[in-house]
Amino acid sequence: xxxxxxxCKKSLLIAGGxxxxxxxLELFDPRRLEAEKNDGKKVRWVFLVDTxxxxxxxxxxxxxxxxxxxxxxxxxxxxxxxxxxxxxxxKTHIDSPKGARDGxxxxxxxxxxxxxxxxxxxxxxxxxxxxxxxxxxxxxxCVQVCPVGATYQTEDGVVLVDRKWCIGCxxxxxxxxxxxxxxxxxxxxxxxxxxxxxxxxxxxxxxxVDACAFGARRIGxxxxxxxxxxxxxxxxxxxxxxxxxxxxxxxxxxxLTKEVR
Amino acid sequence: MVHGEAWTLKEFFVYPNEYIYWTIQIVMYPFMTGxxxxxxxxxxxxxxxxxxxxxxxxxxxxxxxFALLPVAMLPLMLHLQQPxxxxxxxxxxxxxxxxxxxxxxxxxxxxxxxxxxWFVYRKHFxxxxxEIRRVPAGDRSPLTQLRYYxxxxxxxGAQDIxxxxxxxxxxxxxxxxxxxxxxxxxxHGYAGFIFGSVKANALWMTPLMPVIFICSAVVSGVxxxxxxxxxxxxxxxxxxxxxxxxxxxLPSHHELKSAEAHVVTMTAKYLLMFMVAAITLELLxxxxxxxxxxxxxxxxxxxIYERDFVNIFxxxxxxGNLLPFVLFLIPGLTVRRAAIGSMLVLLGVFMMRWNVVxxxxxxxxxLSGFMHxxxxxxxxxxxxxxxGLFGAVVVAVIxxxxxxxxxxxxxxxxxxx
Amino acid sequence: MKNHVWRPLYVxxxxxxxxxxxxxxxxxxxxxxxxxxxxxxxHRPSNEQEWKEVSVKYRTAEYCKQCHPEKYNEIKQSxxxxxxxxxxxxxxxxxxxxxxxxxxxxxxxxxxxxxFRLEYPTSGRGKIRGIxxxxxxxxxxxxxxxxxxxxxxxxxKI
Numbered sequence: 001x002x003x004x005x006x007x008c009k010k011s012l013l014i015a016g017g018x019x020x021x022x023x024x025l026e027l028f029d030p031r032r033l034e035a036e037k038n039d040g041k042k043v044r045w046v047f048l049v050d051t052x053x054x055x056x057x058x059x060x061x062x063x064x065x066x067x068x069x070x071x072x073x074x075x076x077x078x079x080x081x082x083x084x085x086x087x088x089x090x091k092t093h094i095d096s097p098k099g100a101r102d103g104x105x106x107x108x109x110x111x112x113x114x115x116x117x118x119x120x121x122x123x124x125x126x127x128x129x130x131x132x133x134x135x136x137x138x139x140x141x142c143v144q145v146c147p148v149g150a151t152y153q154t155e156d157g158v159v160l161v162d163r164k165w166c167i168g169c170x171x172x173x174x175x176x177x178x179x180x181x182x183x184x185x186x187x188x189x190x191x192x193x194x195x196x197x198x199x200x201x202x203x204x205x206x207x208x209v210d211a212c213a214f215g216a217r218r219i220g221x222x223x224x225x226x227x228x229x230x231x232x233x234x235x236x237x238x239x240x241x242x243x244x245x246x247x248x249x250x251x252x253x254x255x256l257t258k259e260v261r
Numbered sequence: 262m263v264h265g266e267a268w269t270l271k272e273f274f275v276y277p278n279e280y281i282y283w284t285i286q287i288v289m290y291p292f293m294t295g296x297x298x299x300x301x302x303x304x305x306x307x308x309x310x311x312x313x314x315x316x317x318x319x320x321x322x323x324x325x326x327f328a329l330l331p332v333a334m335l336p337l338m339l340h341l342q343q344p345x346x347x348x349x350x351x352x353x354x355x356x357x358x359x360x361x362x363x364x365x366x367x368x369x370x371x372x373x374x375x376x377x378x379w380f381v382y383r384k385h386f387x388x389x390x391x392e393i394r395r396v397p398a399g400d401r402s403p404l405t406q407l408r409y410y411x412x413x414x415x416x417x418g419a420q421d422i423x424x425x426x427x428x429x430x431x432x433x434x435x436x437x438x439x440x441x442x443x444x445x446x447x448x449h450g451y452a453g454f455i456f457g458s459v460k461a462n463a464l465w466m467t468p469l470m471p472v473i474f475i476c477s478a479v480v481s482g483v484x485x486x487x488x489x490x491x492x493x494x495x496x497x498x499x500x501x502x503x504x505x506x507x508x509x510x511l512p513s514h515h516e517l518k519s520a521e522a523h524v525v526t527m528t529a530k531y532l533l534m535f536m537v538a539a540i541t542l543e544l545l546x547x548x549x550x551x552x553x554x555x556x557x558x559x560x561x562x563x564x565i566y567e568r569d570f571v572n573i574f575x576x577x578x579x580x581g582n583l584l585p586f587v588l589f590l591i592p593g594l595t596v597r598r599a600a601i602g603s604m605l606v607l608l609g610v611f612m613m614r615w616n617v618v619x620x621x622x623x624x625x626x627x628l629s630g631f632m633h634x635x636x637x638x639x640x641x642x643x644x645x646x647x648x649g650l651f652g653a654v655v656v657a658v659i660x661x662x663x664x665x666x667x668x669x670x671x672x673x674x675x676x677x678x
Numbered sequence: 679m680k681n682h683v684w685r686p687l688y689v690x691x692x693x694x695x696x697x698x699x700x701x702x703x704x705x706x707x708x709x710x711x712x713x714x715x716x717x718x719x720x721h722r723p724s725n726e727q728e729w730k731e732v733s734v735k736y737r738t739a740e741y742c743k744q745c746h747p748e749k750y751n752e753i754k755q756s757x758x759x760x761x762x763x764x765x766x767x768x769x770x771x772x773x774x775x776x777x778x779x780x781x782x783x784x785x786x787x788x789x790x791x792x793x794f795r796l797e798y799p800t801s802g803r804g805k806i807r808g809i810x811x812x813x814x815x816x817x818x819x820x821x822x823x824x825x826x827x828x829x830x831x832x833x834x835k836i
Contacts, residue, residue: 041713055803057791059765066769067735076263080277085798094274094629103791112271112630127798132276141460143718147360148349152721155713162725167349168342170282171360177461179276179626183264188342198732207736213760213792214802244556245460261274261627351697352705357717372693376686417689419682426682433683 043156044250045195046222048229048238049131051255054216056081056129058103063211065101067196069186076182077101078193079133079208084259085109087123092259100129130260131217133208134159134180134193135241135249142172142181142192151190157250158197163189177245195219222250264342267645268637273630281622281634284648286336288618289656291452291474292481292611294333296660298449299482300326301374301441306531308377308438314527317520320381321493321673322486327374328664334367336656339647359455366451370444377437379417380430382671386415387422415670449478456617463557463628464564464621469546476539481610483532484603487525489664491600494521497674525599529589532606540582543613560628568623568631573616581609735769738762742770749827756828766826786811789820 064079065072080099086092095110108116140159143151150166153159166189173181173190184191196206200219204210209217220229232238238252241260253260265280300322306312307319338344351364393401393409401409419426450471456462457470494517501514512520547565550558565573585602619634637649646652712719742763743750753759764770766788767780795808815823825831 053802055792055801055806056796059791063736063765063769068732074263075266076278082274092629094627096274096277099277102787103794104796105787105790105794107796111273112275121797124797124799126800127796127804128801129803140718143714145358145360145459147355147358147363148346149353149355149709149720149722150349152712153714153718154726160721160725160729162722163728164725165346165349165353165722166343167346169337169340169360170342171358171455173278173282174459175461177626179279182278182280183282183342185263188264194729197726197729199734201730202734204734204738210736210738210762211765213758213762213765215760216802261629348700348704352701353709353720355716355720368693372686372690376690379686380683417682417685419685421682429683 041155042223043221044223045136045157045200046220046229046233047133047136047195047251048218048220048232049251049253050216050218051128051130051253051260053214054081054129054131055214056083056100056104057213058100059211059213060131060208060217061099061101063207064193064196067199067207068193070191071185072101074185075099076185076191078180078191079131082130082132082260083109083127084130085119085127086125086259087119088125089123093117093119094259094261104129126257128255128257130253130256131208132178132180132241133251134195135178135247135251136195138248138250139246141175141177141245141247145171145175147171154197158195158200159192160194160197161190161192163187166190177242177247178249264644267642268635268649270633270635271625271630272633273625274627275625275630275632276627279625279627279632281619281632283618283622284340284634285636285650285653286340286648286656288611288614289336289653290333290340291449291478291618292614293329293336293656293660294449294452295474295478295481295610295614296485297326297329297333297370297482298445298475298478299480299484300329300486301445301482302479303483303486303528303531305438305442305445308435309442312527314523315531317524318486318490318528321490322482323374323378323381324667324671324673325486325489325660325664326482327378328667329660330367330371330374331663332656332660335659336652337363339652339656359451359458362451366444366448370441370448373437373441373444377434377441378671379415380434380437383416383419383430384422384427385671386412387420390416390420446475450475456621461626462621463561463626464624465617467546469542473539473542473546476535476542477610477613479535480532480539481607483528483535484606484610487528487532488600488603488607490528491521491525491596491603493673521596525596526594529594529599529602532603533586533589536582536586536606540578557628560624564620564623564631569616569620572612572620577609577612577616581605581612585609733771735771736762736764737770738764742767745774753827756830758826758829784819784821786816786820789824789826793820 058081061077061080064070065077068078070076070078075098077099080096082094082096083100083104084092084094093109097104097110106116107121108118111117136153136158138157140153143153143159146152147169148165148167150162151159151172152162163184168183168189170183170190173183176192181190181192183189196204196208199206206217206219209219218229220227220233222230222233224230225234232254233252236254238254239256240249240252241256242249263280265282265284268284269280271279303315304319304321304323304326307315338347341347350361351368354361354364356362389412390409393405393412396405398406453471453474456465456474457467459465498514498517498521501511501517504511505513550561585605588598588602588605591598622632622634624631637645637651640646640649640651706722706724708724709722710720712721712723739750739762746763749763753761753763766784767782770780771777773780790811792803792806793808794811796803798804820826821833823833825833
């Protein structure tokens with residue numbers, strides 16, 4: 001039998017116990033949540049590429065190689081431009097001769113081993129250029145697989161390579177689904193685009209952004225709601241490359257279509 | 262020149278920075294660790310599970326596994342762009358990377374094998390020391406004196422070879438061999454994980470990869486041990502015939518022959534078992550890819566069924582799996598047939614590694630182009646020497662040299678002179 | 679001699695101690711976990727500073743404007759307004775101290791980067807006025823007839 005006295009006692013206890021979890025509701029302070037979403041950091045660099053504007057001049061590639069001291073004649077590059085020509089027979093022809101360092105000097109498509117495929121203008125359904133660079137992923141697989149901690153992500157989201165610590169195993173090169181990494185021909189360590197870290201940290205724009213006369217490339221800070229790049233990403237229909245790998249890439253594209261690899 | 266450019270041919274659209282960065286040395290790496298793991302598992306079958314029939318080959322494969330061990334690391338060092346920094350894997354390991362565990366797993370395994378060898382050979386070390394001790398210090402040649410110091414150091418000061426102490430040794434061997442099996446499997450299984458976890462590579466990414474690697478590792482290790490065992494026995498038979506009159510107490514030609522035949526038949530059984538497992542898994546992987554046919558299947562299909570058809574179906578499956586399978590299954594297995602069979606098995610496993618490592622880079626991650634690997638035969642540059650045929654041959658030859666040296670310290674066939 | 683079984687373990691412990699000592703010597707003092715955690719932030723933080731110190735080669739048109747305002751103003755009012763000086767003149771670096779003179783790239787290929795006619799209907803390239811460099815006065819430099827700072831004006835002429 002439950003006495004009235006013990007019943008009251010227990011009810012009070014239960015009510016009191018229930019009150020404890022409710023007190024946690026106080027945590028849901030909107031201002032505090034907003035602050036947590038931004039996790040206190042002020043900068044997260046992102047990139048915006050407008051493929052509609054790119055004309056394939058390759059000035060970005062030229063500037064990048066000079067600015068970042070990647071040997072000009074070496075067949076590797078931190079950024080490159082791809083040409084897509086979709087013909088009426090449904091085929092997609094893609095090339096990027098020398099990463100488009102010299103732009104596209106012929107109408108023929110480079111199909112490797114010194115061979116070219118000529119395409120007649122009247123066969124073209126659509127044709128466009130797509131600049132590529134490191135996506136500075138939020139979940140960078142290249143960083144995850146580095147066995148020695150020689151590549152890492154900075155607080156502002158840029159993935160860097162420590163040239164004094166890299167052992168040159170190539171696992172990061174293999175781990176990148178976008179093929180942006182390579183071995184530096186002089187330093188013999190992993191090399192990649194780092195959004196011109198020396199420039200953006202001085203308040204400048206990247207060399208490729210400055211070299212682009214068409215506004216196809218833009219860099220911005222996604223943590224800053226007034227940044228024009230942030231505004232576009234937030235309000236327009238942007239896309240990213242190879243989302244299925246779960247890498248959360250931070251280079252956003254306008255005008256991406258299914259043919260783009 | 263850019264690393265990789267010397268041996269990569271590109272066709273259709275390949276990203277500008279893509280080259281075949283992982284070359285023949287990375288084929289050698291899983292092949293060599295596979296041999297290490299396989300040889301160890303074979304020796305453990307006797308030590309742990311008491312498969313008496315394998316006694317003849319157990320000690321042999323243990324020493325051979327130890328000889329292969331440093332060579333498992335060599336291809337990795339040869340392929341690093343900064344080999345002098347390789348030690349960093351032990352200094353600042355980043356365990357989210359499959360490679361980071363290499364230093365630790367490798368050294369753990371090395372220590373287990375070394376300790377096991379110490380227990381197996383402690384009696385021999387002590388006996389050698391005692392033998393030299395009988396010679397008065399003044400009469401010893403400098404070489405003998407050196408040998409004395411060396412073997413004394415090897416005993417680690419434990420010079421008791423009484424019955425009880427030796428029994429303790431045997432128990433320790435059994436425990437170490439048991440502990441070694443999972444570590445050996447881990448050492449190699451995780452070599453499979455290194456590939457299987459690369460999500461950017463459509464051919465590599467499968468959870469089956471580590472298991473496939475372990476099975477084929479055991480297959481290749483057993484095959485190599487069998488082959489080397491047959492070779493050494495042949496040499497011993499020739500020697501036995503020559504020395505029959507001089508040392509009548511040595512095992513005779515016929516004794517050796519029957520012992521050899523027995524060991525080979527038994528080992529072949531285990532070889533077949535592991536081979537069935539390996540092939541089953543590989544085919545399962547292939548069928549599964551074809552059946553699910555995800556985005557990457559188009560390009561994988563053209564790599565598997567067109568570009569690499571000869572490498573995969575003719576050499577790997579045909580010559581390397583089917584033919585030795587038949588050779589081993591035909592009743593009345595002869596030593597010669599077993600030798601040919603194991604050679605083919607080794608070829609098959611090597612081609613499997615090749616088709617995984619090189620085949621995985623035969624297509625661009627754009628899935629729109631192909632890359633061909635042109636193996637550098639003549640070493641024109643240092644890079645081509647390191648990552649070409651020359652480097653691979655060096656890696657393949659060194660374990661036999663080490664085995665030769667080890668055999669001087671730890672004689673594999675103790676009963677001989 | 680009862681516990682001789684543990685002898686190899688002592689060797690192992692010795693090896694481990696040796697590794698730990700080398701680790702202390704070889705690993706930079708600041709090596710550690712950064713803001714992205716162990717998975718993405720395991721690194722040597724002083725490297726971030728090393729990257730920030732890379733020299734800037736392309737100084738942008740604003741830098742050129744300080745000494746060449748007339749050129750700057752001319753191109754900014756032309757259809758070439760968006761082209762950066764350094765695209766054709768090369769990186770300024772520390773010009774005029776080092777280098778004293780910039781080499782202008784006057785090759786036809788430079789202009790052809792944009793003005794080689796490609797009939798690409800869905801790309802900005804298709805809207806740029808272009809020529810075929812093989813048939814359009816192949817023997818002349820473009821600047822002979824076209825003034826790059828303002829293509830509406832005439833070029834150098836010979």
